[in-house]
Amino acid sequence: MRLTLRALLLAAALTGPALLPAPVAAQETNRIIAVVNGDVVTRADIEGRRRLFAITAGLPVSQQVLDRLTPQVTRMLVDERLRMQEVQRRRIAVTDEDIANAIQELERRNGLPSGGLVAQLRRAGVEPRVLYDQLRGQIGWARLVRQLLGGQATPTEAEVNDYIAAQRARTGQPEFLVSEIFIPVDDPGEEPEVRRFVEDVIGQLRAGAPFPVVATQFSQAQTALQGGDLGWVGPEALDPEVARIVTQMPPGAISNAIRVPGGFQIVTLRQRREVGRDEATILSMRQVFFPFSSQLNPEAPTQQQIQQLERARGLSGSARSCEAMEAAARNTGSERPVDPGPVRLENLQPPGLRQLIAGLPIGRASQPIVAPDGIAVVMVCSRERRNEAEITPEIARSAIVRDRAELLSRQVQRDLRRRAQIEMRS
Numbered sequence: 001m002r003l004t005l006r007a008l009l010l011a012a013a014l015t016g017p018a019l020l021p022a023p024v025a026a027q028e029t030n031r032i033i034a035v036v037n038g039d040v041v042t043r044a045d046i047e048g049r050r051r052l053f054a055i056t057a058g059l060p061v062s063q064q065v066l067d068r069l070t071p072q073v074t075r076m077l078v079d080e081r082l083r084m085q086e087v088q089r090r091r092i093a094v095t096d097e098d099i100a101n102a103i104q105e106l107e108r109r110n111g112l113p114s115g116g117l118v119a120q121l122r123r124a125g126v127e128p129r130v131l132y133d134q135l136r137g138q139i140g141w142a143r144l145v146r147q148l149l150g151g152q153a154t155p156t157e158a159e160v161n162d163y164i165a166a167q168r169a170r171t172g173q174p175e176f177l178v179s180e181i182f183i184p185v186d187d188p189g190e191e192p193e194v195r196r197f198v199e200d201v202i203g204q205l206r207a208g209a210p211f212p213v214v215a216t217q218f219s220q221a222q223t224a225l226q227g228g229d230l231g232w233v234g235p236e237a238l239d240p241e242v243a244r245i246v247t248q249m250p251p252g253a254i255s256n257a258i259r260v261p262g263g264f265q266i267v268t269l270r271q272r273r274e275v276g277r278d279e280a281t282i283l284s285m286r287q288v289f290f291p292f293s294s295q296l297n298p299e300a301p302t303q304q305q306i307q308q309l310e311r312a313r314g315l316s317g318s319a320r321s322c323e324a325m326e327a328a329a330r331n332t333g334s335e336r337p338v339d340p341g342p343v344r345l346e347n348l349q350p351p352g353l354r355q356l357i358a359g360l361p362i363g364r365a366s367q368p369i370v371a372p373d374g375i376a377v378v379m380v381c382s383r384e385r386r387n388e389a390e391i392t393p394e395i396a397r398s399a400i401v402r403d404r405a406e407l408l409s410r411q412v413q414r415d416l417r418r419r420a421q422i423e424m425r426s
Contacts, residue, residue, distance in 0.1 A: 033074060035423040036081040041074065048130035049073050053217045055124050072183070072197040075190075076218065080137045082416040087140035092147065094140045102135045102225070106216075113335045134217075138225050145222065145409045155400045163396040170234060171276035175389075176246050176269055178238070179211055179228040182221035184263035184410070186417050198257040198264045205254045211268050220263070220413070222406045231399065232389070234275065242267060262410050278389035281345040283357065284381040286325035288315060289334040291374040312368035312375040319365040322381040334374070344388075 034041040050069040087094070107117050118128045146153050155163075183198055185191050201218065205211055212227025219228055235243035239260045249255065249269040258265045290308040301309075315328050329338035348354040353369070360366055362380050369376045 032425055034078055034425065035421075036078050037085055037421055039081045039085065041077045041081060045077055046070060046073050048127055049077060049134070052121075052126050052130050052134075053214075055121075055126060068200060069197075071193055072218070076220075078422060079184075079220065079413065079417070080134070082420055083141045083144075083413070084137050086412075086416060087137075087144050090144060090147065092140055092143050094136045094143070098139050099132050099135050102139060103131075108337070116335060135225075141409070142222065142225065142405075145405045145412070148408055148412065149401070149404060152404050153401055155397050159400060160393050160396045163400055164391050164393065167234075167275060167391045167396075171274075173234065173275050174247065174272060175232050175234045175275050177232050177271040177273075178230045178246060179215060179268050179270060180221055180223060180230055181211075181215045181219040181228055181266040182260075182263055183218060183266075184220050184413070186262075186414060194264065195257060198266065202254060202257065202266055205266070205268070211254070222402065222409050231395075231402075232273075233399075237399075237403070239265065262414070273389055276387075276389050276391075278387060280386055280388045281358075281383060282386050282388075283343040283345055283383050284322075285340060285343055285357075285378055286322045286329070286338050286381060287336065287340060287376055287378045288312075288325055288329045288332060288338065289336040289374050289376050290332050291334050292372075296370070296372050308375055309368060309370070312377050315377050316365045316367055319377070319379060321363060322379055325365070325377075325379050345383075 031043045032040045033043055033046060047066075050066050050073045053069060053073070054065055103117060104114065107114065117131075121128050121131060181201070183194060183201075185194050201214060205214060212229075215221075215228030216224055221228070223229055235247060238246060239258070242255075242258050242260060242265055245255050245258060246267060246269055249267075251269050251271055253269055255265075255267045258267070290312050292302075292308060293304050294302060296305055311332075315325075319325055319328065326338050345354065345358060348357060356366060356369075357378065357380065360378070360380050362383060364379065366378045369378070
């Protein structure tokens with residue numbers, strides 16, 4: 001997902017001017033599309049959000065695609081206005097620092113340097129304010145829901161113990177690592193239109209659009225800020241129809257549209273395992289990447305590529321600590337993070353790389369690993385055997401609060417819509 005998002009944004013930046021429709025006249029751009037309790041949604045708001053989604057999902061930025069996105073984007077912006085009005089009414093603050101931290105986390109997930117995401121959005125013709133507004137709404141709403149939960153946001157020790165006991169009683173039974181996208185249907189008359197949109201989204205996901213990016217853009221679930229990540233769940237924690245489908249899916253599959261109470265759900269199954277049984281080798285690593293200025297032709301490497309190979313060989317022979325790897329990474333000109341975070345050895349691909357890392361002593365740099373776009377040198381800083389399926393009190397609390405917050409969020413959103421004065425203009 002990291003490389004895909006960066007590639008999509010860069011491709012959009014390079015091809016954008018040839019694909020973008022002609023600029024809309026100022027008076028058309030400022031035209032009011034909806035009035036939500038006195039707050040307006042303009043055509044410019046819709047234009048920015050649908051363009052942001054099209055670019056990050058890898059859709060061609062054509063007028064036909066943008067028009068197809070318009071109804072659902074409009075509905076989402078109406079819901080966001082309702083949410084932000086409630087956030088402001090309750091005086092829940094979302095600071096610029098909060099937005100900056102969220103941007104930093106998005107950059108970290110996608111392997112971008114500081115400021116890289118905003119720069120790429122601008123090159124792709126999307127004003128960063130569009131993303132800032134979306135994040136402000138998501139962060140504020142999450143805080144509002146947590147506030148409304150009150151004491152329910154802190155499960156008691158007895159509740160945590162009951163949850164852990166229930167999980168341990170299921171030892172050996174299947175559980176699933178699932179991500180979700182939830183798109184609500186508040187008006188039954190809108191259901192056919194929403195279903196068409198959901199099926200469009202599924203088509204793009206199956207064509208390679210990154211699931212976490214699409215979830216952040218369009219999911220109305222509390223998991224949107226986490227890219228739709230539900231974590232490890234058993235069938236009993238899912239809607240019955242969702243559970244039936246998930247138990248039959250192969251890892252990596254994208255579901256069809258699933259009608260659930262309140263709307264449609266799209267899920268992807270990332271992994272499956274047995275409750276309480278998931279032994280894994282977890283690595284802490286450092287990686288230094290020496291990028292090529294052009295694609296490698298093994299039969300005719302350029303002078304720059306030969307120089308990069310010499311630099312990589314020098315690091316392989318001299319680095320004796322992870323601190324030395326971090327210092328070397330500062331001078332490579334690469335955007336790749338030196339610390340990839342915890343790495344599960346069993347998930348490393350391709351198998352040749354997994355075999356190389358498995359045999360690498362702690363604190364010893366690898367030989368240069370050559371790829372078409374550059375050369376990597378890696379080092380294992382620590383290695384531990386861990387039962388990833390072990391349920392801890394922290395995991396239990398998070399799961400309990402997540403389920404409570406999701407239920408409350410959907411209830412409050414429905415109440416806000418029912419009480420709202422919404423005027424849609426053609």
